[in-house]
Amino acid sequence: MPGTTKATVLYYCPCSGSTKTQNSSDEPKEKKKRTDEPSREDNQLARSIDSSLSNTDSTKAFEGSQSRPKTQEHRAMETEPPLSPSSNAKLDQQLLSLHASPIENLYYCDDCSEIRCARCVIEEPAGYHCPNCLFDVPTASVRSENNCCARNCFQCPVCTHVLSVVEGGSPQGGKLCFTLSCSVCFWSSSEIGWEFEKATGISAQVERIRAGESTNKEFTNLLDYWRTVQRVTATASAPQVQGGVTANSGVAAGGSGSFKHRLATAGLHSIGSGLHRASLGTGTNGIPEYRATCYTDSDHERVAELMAIQDADMVSYSGEPIVREPQRIRLHMKLARRCRLCHHILIKPESKAQATRFKIQLMAANVLPTITIPASLTPRSAGSSAQPVRLPKSPFQPGSTVPLAIRFSNPLYTEMQVRVDTCASSTDAHVDVVAPQFALQPFTELWEYDEEEEEGGTENNSSDTNLGGASRSTKSSRGILDRHGNRVAIQLNVTSLIETASLTIPLRITCTHVDDMDVDNDTRNEDGRSASSRHMITNSFWVYITLGD
Amino acid sequence: MELEYTTYKRSEFIETDTGNKVSRRSLISGSQNIVLGGKTIVHSKCTIRGDLRRAGPSHQAAVLIGRFCSLGEGSVLRPPYKTYKGTFSYYPLKIGDHVDIGENTIVEAASIGSYVKIGKNCIIGRFAIIRDCCLIEDGAVIAPNTVIPPFSVVAGGPPAKVVAQLPESTQEIFEAQSKDKYTKFVPA
Numbered sequence: 001m002p003g004t005t006k007a008t009v010l011y012y013c014p015c016s017g018s019t020k021t022q023n024s025s026d027e028p029k030e031k032k033k034r035t036d037e038p039s040r041e042d043n044q045l046a047r048s049i050d051s052s053l054s055n056t057d058s059t060k061a062f063e064g065s066q067s068r069p070k071t072q073e074h075r076a077m078e079t080e081p082p083l084s085p086s087s088n089a090k091l092d093q094q095l096l097s098l099h100a101s102p103i104e105n106l107y108y109c110d111d112c113s114e115i116r117c118a119r120c121v122i123e124e125p126a127g128y129h130c131p132n133c134l135f136d137v138p139t140a141s142v143r144s145e146n147n148c149c150a151r152n153c154f155q156c157p158v159c160t161h162v163l164s165v166v167e168g169g170s171p172q173g174g175k176l177c178f179t180l181s182c183s184v185c186f187w188s189s190s191e192i193g194w195e196f197e198k199a200t201g202i203s204a205q206v207e208r209i210r211a212g213e214s215t216n217k218e219f220t221n222l223l224d225y226w227r228t229v230q231r232v233t234a235t236a237s238a239p240q241v242q243g244g245v246t247a248n249s250g251v252a253a254g255g256s257g258s259f260k261h262r263l264a265t266a267g268l269h270s271i272g273s274g275l276h277r278a279s280l281g282t283g284t285n286g287i288p289e290y291r292a293t294c295y296t297d298s299d300h301e302r303v304a305e306l307m308a309i310q311d312a313d314m315v316s317y318s319g320e321p322i323v324r325e326p327q328r329i330r331l332h333m334k335l336a337r338r339c340r341l342c343h344h345i346l347i348k349p350e351s352k353a354q355a356t357r358f359k360i361q362l363m364a365a366n367v368l369p370t371i372t373i374p375a376s377l378t379p380r381s382a383g384s385s386a387q388p389v390r391l392p393k394s395p396f397q398p399g400s401t402v403p404l405a406i407r408f409s410n411p412l413y414t415e416m417q418v419r420v421d422t423c424a425s426s427t428d429a430h431v432d433v434v435a436p437q438f439a440l441q442p443f444t445e446l447w448e449y450d451e452e453e454e455e456g457g458t459e460n461n462s463s464d465t466n467l468g469g470a471s472r473s474t475k476s477s478r479g480i481l482d483r484h485g486n487r488v489a490i491q492l493n494v495t496s497l498i499e500t501a502s503l504t505i506p507l508r509i510t511c512t513h514v515d516d517m518d519v520d521n522d523t524r525n526e527d528g529r530s531a532s533s534r535h536m537i538t539n540s541f542w543v544y545i546t547l548g549d
Numbered sequence: 550m551e552l553e554y555t556t557y558k559r560s561e562f563i564e565t566d567t568g569n570k571v572s573r574r575s576l577i578s579g580s581q582n583i584v585l586g587g588k589t590i591v592h593s594k595c596t597i598r599g600d601l602r603r604a605g606p607s608h609q610a611a612v613l614i615g616r617f618c619s620l621g622e623g624s625v626l627r628p629p630y631k632t633y634k635g636t637f638s639y640y641p642l643k644i645g646d647h648v649d650i651g652e653n654t655i656v657e658a659a660s661i662g663s664y665v666k667i668g669k670n671c672i673i674g675r676f677a678i679i680r681d682c683c684l685i686e687d688g689a690v691i692a693p694n695t696v697i698p699p700f701s702v703v704a705g706g707p708p709a710k711v712v713a714q715l716p717e718s719t720q721e722i723f724e725a726q727s728k729d730k731y732t733k734f735v736p737a
Contacts, residue, residue, distance in 0.1 A: 105716045131698040131711070134680075161692050161708040183674075184692045184708050332698060347717050356664075356681040356699045356720060363718045375553040407551070 007373040009406075010100035011364065012542035015120035015340070096504065100544050103371075106364035107346045109339040115364050115541055116339055121346060126336040129353030132162050132329050136353050148328035152202045156182040157324035163189070165199050178202075180326060192325060203328060218292060225290045232287055369408040369418060369440060369511055371543055374482075374489055396429075396496035396503050396548070404505075405481050406545065407489040410440035414513050420490070421508040431505050432493040434479025440511075443486040494547075502548035510540040552729050556737040561593065570734065579611060586616040586646065588731050596625045601639045611639065615646035615663065617727040623653040629675040640676070647727040651687065658691075662699070664723040672707075682719040685709070 107116040128137045130149035137145065154163040163180040168190075178196040180189035189195070196205045210216050309315060337347040348360035396402070410416045417439055422431040482489040496503060515535040562570045567587035574593035577583065579600030591597070597620070602611035611628050620626065628642040642656070645663030650656060654671040661667075661679045668687035673679070675693040682700050685691065690706035697703055702713035716722075 104718050104722050129698075132696050134696065134698065159708060160710070162695060164694050183694055349717075353698070354680075358717060361717055363716075363721075365718055365721070372551045375551045 006546075006548065008546045009102070009371045009373065010096060010544045010546070011103050011106055011115060011368070012100040012544060013106060013115050013117035013120065014541075015117060096544055096546070100542075103365045103368065104363075107337065107339075108362050108364040108367045109342065109344050109346060110362060110367070111342045111344040112339060113537065113539055114341075115368070116346060120340045121337040122340050122343070124336045124338065125333045126349050127334040127351035127353070128331045129334070130329060131332045134353040136351070137331055142331060145331075146328075147331050148203075149331060150203045150328075152200065153329040154180055154202065154206075154326040155329055156185060156187055157326050158182065158187045159185040161185070162329065163187075163326055165196075165202060167199075189326065194326075206328075221293060222290065229287055366411050368539055368541065369410055369416065369509070371509075371545075372407050372409070373545070374405050374407045396498075396500055398496055398499050401493050401495040404492045404494050404545075404547070405489050406492060407482070407487055408440055410443050410486040412513055413442050413444070415442050416440040416511050416513040418488075419510040421510070423506045423508070429497055429503055429505060430495040431507070432495070433507075434491045434493065438480060438488055438490065440488055441483075441486050500548070502546060505545045505547070507543045507545065508540060509543055510538065512536055512538045552726075552733055554733045554735055556735055559736040562736075568731075582611040584610045584613045586614060586618070588616050589614055589618040589620070590731065590734055591620045592622045592624075594623045595620045596627075598625075598627045601628045601630070603638050603640065604636075609641055612642050612644075614644045615648065617646055617724075617731055618644060618648045618650070619727065619730055620650050621652040621654065621669070624650050625655045626650075627655070627657050629657045629659055631676065645681070647724050649723075649727060649730070657693075664720045666723060666726075682715060682723070684715060684719075686712075 101117055105118065107121060108114075109116050125139070128139060128142050129135060130137065130151065130153055132153040133149065133151055135149065135151060137150075141150075152165055155161070156163050159182060161182055161184040163182055165178050166181045167176060168179055168181075168188075175197065178199045180194065180202065181187070194206065194209065196202055198205065332353075334349045334351065334353070335347070336345065336349065338345050345360050346362045347358060349355070350357050350359060408418055418437070420433045420436050422433055479491050480488060481491050492505070494503065494505060513536070515537050557570075561574060562572055564570050565585070565587075567585070569585045569587060569589045569591070571577070571585075571591040572593040572595065575591050575595040575597070577591070577597045577599065579598070579602065582599035582602050583597055585591075597612055599611045603609060612626055614620075614626075626642060626644075628639045630637065630639045632638075640659060642658060643660040644656075645661060645665070647664045648661055649666045651667055651669035651671065653669060654667055654673070656667070656673045657675045658673045658677040658679060659675075661673075662681035662683070664682045665679055665685070666683075667673065667679075667685040668689065670688045671685055672690045673685070674691050674695065677691045677693065677695045677697070679685070679691075679697045680699040680701075683697050684702045685697075686702065686704035689704050689709040691697070691703065692706070692708035695708065697711070700715045700717075700719060701711040702715060703709045704712045
């Protein structure tokens with residue numbers, strides 16, 4: 001690349017990270033100021049163009065797509081960029097990265113006809129699987145498995161790598177013996193005495209080992225105890241709950257008071273102070289106090305000692321080393337995504353862990369034109385040498401006009417009409433779109449193959465383009481640098497108004513296309529009236545092109 | 550930014566009937582055991598060890614590479630090996646379609662899915678399994694026997710960890726990029 005200027009194209013998502021659409025709380029004062037005459041003019045212009053594109057009376061054609069009432073903010077959005085390029089370029093970049101993202105990361109809700117970003121979609125689980133063995137865990141058993149893989153997947157306690165089951169350890173009585181071993185740090189489970197008879201179902205075998213440990217027994221006992229307490233308090237307090245409070249919240253409210261009290265007395269106090277034997281008795285609801293089974297008096301003394309620590313210097317470091325056990329691998333979740341406004345499903349993955357397909361996949365890149373900064377204008381084959389496009393070099397000097405080529409590509413199988421508007425009140429740069437309106441040919445798989453055939457008709461016409469690239473003079477109108485397949489490259493003339501290292505250009509893109517779902521219906525009904533009843537879809541959105549660092 | 554055209558010397562690369570472009574300056578051993586799916590570019594100083602195959606009279610290929618792959622300069626593809634039940638053996642290395650392997654990366658994986666991008670200076674350990682639609686960042690060291698689930702971004706190491714998730718459109722993006730890369734790799 002001759003000029004090492006970087007260029008990024010970001011698409012603005014109209015959300016503010018919440019359920020609300022573009023809210024006036026963002027920049028209320030600035031916006032109100034700007035909605036004056038030029039904006040209204042532009043609006044009318046946009047309307048007239050929209051209607052001319054539809055070829056019919058606009059009221060009918062836009063019934064479906066423009067049914068939403070346009071608020072003041074919406075109108076402001078059409079003429080003024082939601083994030084205006086301010087003199088403080090640094091802040092602008094940070095704001096941009098919050099509100100705008102590359103088109104690959106964006107979704108498109110076809111109910112709202114709006115871009116949706118990762119922040120304005122609702123995520124829902126659509127299946128669980130282990131990331132290591134890719135086993136699909138049924139949703140019903142996820143909870144009972146504690147969100148962990150119930151097979152052989154364990155994490156190394158030292159380096160977090162996945163442990164593999166190996167033959168070895170100390171065979172007892174000539175029998176084979178298996179251990180978990182880390183292939184990165186060579187940690188082995190025989191260090192902590194984990195040796196298994198079978199190479200399968202390690203989790204179950206580990207559970208068996210753990211069940212024998214006194215602390216685990218204690219935990220299950222405690223869990224059982226508190227379950228009975230909860231049950232008893234729930235039944236006892238339920239009749240006392242006044243009308244208007246639901247049974248569930250009543251249980252929570254009624255249970256919590258005595259629960260806390262019991263936790264304080266039985267759980268902490270009696271064990272911590274070693275006085276639990278003295279405080280034995282029956283509770284308020286007739287349940288005996290919890291009695292620890294596996295703790296001996298020395299344990300209680302030790303706990304009391306630890307509880308009494310006031311100063312870190314008093315702690316002796318002669319304690320036994322901590323035994324670190326391998327952890328079972330956590331399950332992963334496949335996510336389905338919905339629009340936050342209308343709950344329309346945007347992403348629905350196949351439930352299988354192995355599959356990478358999606359049953360429903362509404363990405364912005366499949367609906368809206370993708371905008372790129374071309375490196376060279378025309379496709380080249382052997383022999384012809386297309387000159388690479390030079391990006392304007394940063395820093396940008398005030399008053400200097402530099403040409404910039406941007407390329408649109410149509411992802412749809414229908415033709416698309418595109419209109420490019422600029423922001424009039426920018427303090428950074430003045431942008432002149434030479435060809436503000438053009439058509440994008442439909443995408444066909446065939447374009448990929450006949451590139452060489454089209455190559456013959458190119459001629460140099462650099463006087464008009466200033467970009468040094470070869471352009472197609474035969475069909476190209478003014479400002480359109482290249483038209484090839486489903487792609488069109490247009491020219492912008494950017495005049496910087498200030499001296500800056502990075503320039504952000506906001507562009508309002510409005511694209512209209514025929515809804516191809518409706519085309520089938522039309523042809524089935526009546527051929528003569530199909531053109532008039534075709535459903536047009538109009539999408540408009542802001543794009544931020546950043547040049548420079 | 551769109552990708553720039555890369556030019557190569559016509560004398561350096563051999564183009565096969567299926568559109569594979571293999572540099573004469575690459576080291577390819579045991580070429581009868583290597584399968585290239587078509588439109589795959591093998592850059593200079595790349596090493597593919599097709600000679601490291603399972604002992605015995607099996608006819609299985611040692612290295613299988615799909616379509617629209619790119620093996621970067623100085624990358625090494627070596628089938629993984631292990632001793633199983635007392636016998637030492639090499640196992641096949643399978644690579645799917647639209648896989649981009651960066652410069653100076655060493656691959657000893659058991660299988661790499663489709664739509665995978667591996668950065669520069671990476672090490673993919675023995676018997677690692679990389680599923681579809683993954684991005685391995687520059688300099689990542691993937692430990693042996695690791696399984697990388699689909700749509701993961703992996704970085705760091707050793708051992709490299711999953712640091713992020715890729716968007717749902719990854720398959721289309723990586724496919725378009727690999728096709729673009731192939732069409733823009735033209736003779737000077």
